[in-house]
Amino acid sequence: MGLELYLDLLCQPCRAVYIFAKKIGVPFELRTVEVLKGQHNSDDFAQVNPLRKVPALKDGDFTLAESVAILLYLSRKYEAPDHWYPQDLEACARVDEYLAWQHTALRSSCSLVMWQKMMLPVFLGERVPPETLASTLAELDRCLQLLEDKFLKDDDFLTGPCISVADLVAITELMHPVSAGYHVFKTRPKLAAWRQRVEAAVGEDLFQEAHEVVMKAKDLPPVDTAMKDKLKPLVQVLL
């Protein structure tokens, strides 16, 4: 059995892993794990990742969780072109810096916007107080401003002149609020231009393919009561 990638393309980090693996030509079996159907809680999946989260990788006996770990593992093992995760000390540090920042900043904003603007009301029938959504959107805005001012600046990509894993992680995050109808790129031409460059570098077809599931999320049917009860603790956290 070759390399297996356990992914739910509804999730941002899974999309980053998917795009990267496809782009650099990693031969892998895609194992889809549908989180909204609770598939990540199965005993089978727990064998791959006891923490029951996606993305997860299985390479022979070696299992690995966490998207950054997976991206860097794939990059090294499959000898991705240097620009994805550079050898140069300072260039690499810039990518590490972005990957660390996004984890505690952009990531949670983008998730919250997706859930509060769309998933909670549409999928779970939960009312989200307007003040809560407004505060979440304000936080996202702050993160986007930092993304533009501190990371992108006047470069073509987030960490310099070439695309890196940082850009994949960022673009897949930003597509989350976009899929919920919050168009982060419309009011930010600098970010919109960066998006075009990332899509061009990745390839339009691959980019669309990776985002097909999340872009259709708004058409998901409302969940049944049993599932709703199961997801109740999650709702608490997301409000």
Add this chain to the structure above:
Amino acid sequence: MGLELYLDLLSQPCRAVYLFAKKNGIPFELRTVELLKGQHVSKGFLPASSPQKVPVLKDGDFVLHQSVAILIYLSCKYQTADHWYPPGLQTRARIHEYLGWHADFIRGTFGVCLWTKVLAPLIGVQVPEEKVRRNRAAVDRALQLLEDQFLGDKAFLASQRVTLADLMALEELMQVVALGYDVFEGRPRLAAWRGRVEAVLGADLCQETHGPILNILEQMANKQLPPPPPEAHPSMLLRISRIP
């Protein structure tokens, strides 16, 4: 001007960077940025156009944020002993796997206690009891996962030798300990792990690094802590509002 590290030892990631640099004999100028005095939001304390956070590294013209990035940079530039950030594909992946989980479940969560017991009260804010309880439950859940999923039967979190992951974790746990909850009591495996990490670092270095945070509650009780200046309040209030 050589390497400069902008740190406040009250901050967990700053301590991880400090421990690493000192243990490895990396020559640097310590630039102390006192968070309690709001120096991170005042002009002149941090390198120009820095986000108002520590730690920050400045190496000539190169300015770097985020403790993980700084640790990796230092380990590569100063070619520290391999075990800190091993070159092996799988071991290195384990470190990043830990750090990814740490960013979600440890970072942030373990920092709340300083806010609830010291920083919020210093600006006259009381964090609701419900949030304090929720945070404590989150800390306990994280500790269980830390022990079972990451440490397991190993000597250290990502391998059989100490790595960057252990430094990051230790300092978060020490934050909670310093603020009055001894997470090592009743958790012999974690306590043994702590002992091993501190043995590598050395008692003197640990004492020096942990001194300020271990004294914080006493200083609070003796009213020895300066109230943070008004310009620091907005960012503090924002942080407090984000406590789940």
